[in-house]
Amino acid sequence: MAETDVLLDAFTRVRDSLHRTLPGLTEDELAQEPHPPIGWLAWRLTRIADSNVARLAVWEQLWLGDGWHARFGMEPDPADFGRGATHTREQVRAFRATADLLLAYHDTTYARLRAYLESLGPGDLDRELDEPQYQPLPTGAVRLVSVLENAMHNAGQISYLKAYHRLGGWFPREGAEPAAFR
Numbered sequence: 001m002a003e004t005d006v007l008l009d010a011f012t013r014v015r016d017s018l019h020r021t022l023p024g025l026t027e028d029e030l031a032q033e034p035h036p037p038i039g040w041l042a043w044r045l046t047r048i049a050d051s052n053v054a055r056l057a058v059w060e061q062l063w064l065g066d067g068w069h070a071r072f073g074m075e076p077d078p079a080d081f082g083r084g085a086t087h088t089r090e091q092v093r094a095f096r097a098t099a100d101l102l103l104a105y106h107d108t109t110y111a112r113l114r115a116y117l118e119s120l121g122p123g124d125l126d127r128e129l130d131e132p133q134y135q136p137l138p139t140g141a142v143r144l145v146s147v148l149e150n151a152m153h154n155a156g157q158i159s160y161l162k163a164y165h166r167l168g169g170w171f172p173r174e175g176a177e178p179a180a181f182r
Helices: 002-021 027-031 038-057 089-094 099-119 140-167
Strands: none
Touching: 002 038, 002 099, 002 140, 027 038, 038 099, 038 140
16 A cells, blocks of 8 residues: 555654664763753654554553563653653653664564554555544544654754764864764
8 A cells, every 4th residue: 555655664764764863872962961852852752653553553552561661761651752741851851761772662663663554454544543632533644644743853853963962063063074973
């Protein structure tokens, strides 16, 4: 189905972006000001994908079922995925993770997202979700595009912050070595 192929391509690009950006970053760089920092943004991007795909597919969140919450030293709260109203500045500042842990959680979530997309049949993306707080009711496609929009937004923030920290901005300072971004 062309629609799921397009979605899979877009989510694959997000995954590839994280794999280009996160390796080699230290825990200090992942937590560095300004906030929200790179590490928290990568975690949030993945948590939102995990929680939404689980809800769409009626599966348990990997965060809970596979114990990712414990690996991150966090509570097993299915509703904790970094919404602005749920995380305080102190919680964001306290967040710590390695690039390897962030990528492992993302890769596991991406594999599940891929399996979900590949399992969809004709009409599945058009299915209305039972979420009466929204009018009109969102469909599976609308939800996946929202997850994708968030992922692309966060991936862009992560790339910008890495360049900001290592090069002094998106465009390097005079005399900065381009390899410093790697």
